[in-house]
Amino acid sequence: MIRIRLGRRTYVGGGRETTAAHPFLERELTGWDPTMSDREVYDAARGWWRLSERALREKYAVVVGEGTVRMVVEIDRWAENGDRRGFAGTVLEPGHPVHDALVGEPDPVPTGSRNPVAYFRHPAEAGTCRCGCGDTVAAGEWAQGHDQRALHELLNEDFDGSVSRFLDWYHHHRAADAT
Ligand SMILES: [Zn+2]
CATH class of the missing domain: 1.10.1220 (Arc Repressor Mutant)
Structure with a gap:
């Protein structure tokens, strides 16, 4: 899974961030605060990140705001914007085992690193390949x-x-x- 840690809520635009107008991701806000709607949090989390090839195989993006998991997105497609990538997918609802295991829990990768993006493996992924491809493995990792x-x-x-x-x-x- 990819953990994406959002910073403080800020407005995109005012001509400073051309990425605001990208057709794959139109939004007014980035970051997180408790007043934001799910849709706003989803769009804040979707991009634009410097990500390696590895990210493209990950199935879930785990969105963290103020140290707590706020949302999990099941990723279904990617776009590029210069040297950065963005994703789109489905926001998991209560009742989905990955949602229920993670949303409301503390940041699963509580490192001191300033990099908002980190990778981790969650027990909900047991039985799937470690690389993130989603393939089922009967034995080993x-x-x-x-x-x-x-x-x-x-x-x-x-x-x-x-x-x-x-x-x-x-x-x-x-x-x-x-x-
Ligand atoms: Zn694999």
């Missing part, structure tokens, strides 16, 4: 070959595809952990 693909994506995204850079990083950190 990965569909066939998807662990390899995840590793290659990590190499490409964080190490420019260089195994040498990855190994240098790994040995550096392993040495630091050993001291």
